[in-house]
Amino acid sequence: MNDVKLEVTLEELKAIPVLSEVPDDQLQWFLDAGEVVTFEEGERVFEFGDAVKYTTVLLEGRIRICATQGGKYREIAVIREQGITGYLPFSRAKKTPGFGECVRRVRLLTVPADKIKEATKIHYELTEALVHTMTSRVRDFTSLQQQNEKMFALGKLSAGLAHELNNPAAAISRGASSLDKQIKNLPAMFKAIVSLNMKPEKVDKVNELLVSRANQTDRPVLSMMDKADHEDALADWLLDHDIKKLEFAENLVDFDFKPADLDHMNACTPSPQLEIVLAWVNNYLLATKMIDDVKESAQRISQLVTSVKNFTHMDRDTDKQLMDIHAGIRNTLTMLNYKLKKGNVKLVEDFDLTLPQVRAMAGELNQVWTNVIDNAIDAMEPNGGGTLEIRTRKDRQFVQVIIKDNGPGIPEELQSQIFDPFFTTKEMGKGTGLGLDVVSRIIRQHNGTVKVHSVPGDTEFEICFPLNDD
Known part of the structure; x- marks a missing residue:
């Protein structure tokens, strides 16, 4: 502290609303028990964790109290002229909750806590005024802390919700891109398909197989190893029939196609044009898969929105x-x-x-x-x-x-x-x-x-x- 003795008058204390009803003799005792100190703009009035040893009356200037929240310094309170802070009667505060910084030249009257404890025994009105200040401080601080608690909780929930929404939103974006790609393939596929000379009954058989696999609800859930084995079996079948697009195998396995199904389609398709039919089937199945993913993701987002609404x-x-x-x-x-x-x-x-x-x-x-x-x-x-x-x-x-x-x-x-x-x-x-x-x-x-x-x-x-x- 930069100790500078400055005069404080009784009238200056009586002008402070919370002290206005305190008898003059008690205010004079309060004045005599304290000393005046000053701080310049930018100086620290106190540090985080300092012991609370004084009752402090801010006669002139302004102090802001800052604390670390979320790794950053944040302003948690401002003490203005005529404010009373520090030790107050019956308060359990032992240490300062943050640091106090002078933002406008400060003049303080500081009274040792021991003197204030003495006042509780001999000066009723002064004690009453200081206790009133303490209850107001507790109310304001509680309101601030409750707001902080809500903001912490909101931050946590918002972060979690953002991640939960991001996954289905990203899936919808991927699905839309994939569907766009499949749709762009349709004109060329249509041209290839209409050039096929397939009998109507053969077309019906391929369509029936395709629709039944696409709408199948009891597809087995395969382990990674089982899925790899099934893919290998289909890939071998494709190679045996001179079809080089082995990416068909992965998609066909997802819809429970087996080599026997490919035999069935091969029997319905004019040789050697099975690859054209498989490309069409693969495109249809991919589109079906993407639509299912988009629907599931949209439903997930809807569920999250409903949960938020129900939660609040x-x-x-x-x-x-x-x-x-x-x-x-x-x-x-x-x-x-x-x-x-x-x-x-x-x-x-x-x-x-x-x-x-x-x-x-x-x-x-x-x-x-x-x-x-x-x-x-x-x-x-x-x-x-x-x-x-x-x-x-x-x-x-x-x-x-x-x-x-x-x-x-x-x-x-x-x-x-x-x-x-x-x-x-x-x-x-x-x-x-x-x-x-x-x-x-x-x-x-x-x-x-x-x-x-x-x-x-x-x-x-x-x-x-x-x-x-x-």
Whole structure:
């Protein structure tokens, strides 16, 4: 600090709204107990993690408080003229949450924390004013941190959703390009096909075989080795019949064609024009495959959009409604599916599907599932993977949801703190410590309980609330 003794008048303190009703003698005591210090623009007023030793009144200037979030410095608060910060009566703050930077020449009145503790015993109105400042600070900071927690959760879900949407979108793009290629082949193929002198009954037989294979719903699922063997058999057949386009074999195998089918088509086709028929068949099958891929990908995107809509419940009001608890859990898992795959996490579902609908706030419960499941996935990250188990069951008139992971566990000395506001074991920028506090508050809103049981390799969150909470 650059200590510069400057005069502060009683009137200057009384002009501060929160101190305006404090008796003059108490303000004079406050003034006498402190000292004035100044900082120039750009100077650090305090550093991250500094001990909170003073109550500070900003008489002139402006200070911004910054902290590291997501690996970058971000402004989390601004202290303006007449603001009071630092140590406040009954506050449990021990260290500063970020660094304070002077953005306009600052003049401060600083009073040692020991003096403020003394004031709580002898100056009621001064203490009352400072406590009011503290409650306002807690309210503002809580609101900020809750917003940060929502943004962290939104960021995680958005990243996962982007990856989940990217795969089917890329498949649709590939399918469209392939279909374009197949369509461009049609004029030349048409010219070759119409030059064939095939009897109508032979054409019908080839068409019947082609349509039956294209529409077959019970195609066998082949292992890589079995598929390679089938391709080799078809490739050998093609070579034996002087057909050099062996790429036909791979596509024909996908639709369960066998050498006997090629014999059948060969018997229906004027020799040596089988290659023209096979090119037409191959083009049709490729187009069919691409259309199926596009339909499946479009359906996947539709499912994701539906999951997002159901997850956010934008079209629902905030009253408790009858709902299927499993729908919310599955929507949450859909939103976090990319993170499950990225974290090499195996999912085990043990759902009691006979559970009746529960009366609850669906959007609120989705926050519960998101926070607990996301924490479980993060917990298994150091192991490079693991197993996430989710169980549901009925316990008399209650529904019980158990979310279990086999990560390293929560140290016993920390288990009593994990539901406290702002407590987190994650590094700076990865969490605000409000996730489990939010879980606890929401479950209390539903007249339920949330408990944790944890040992190394086995952490279990047990969430229990009434089936019909009126």
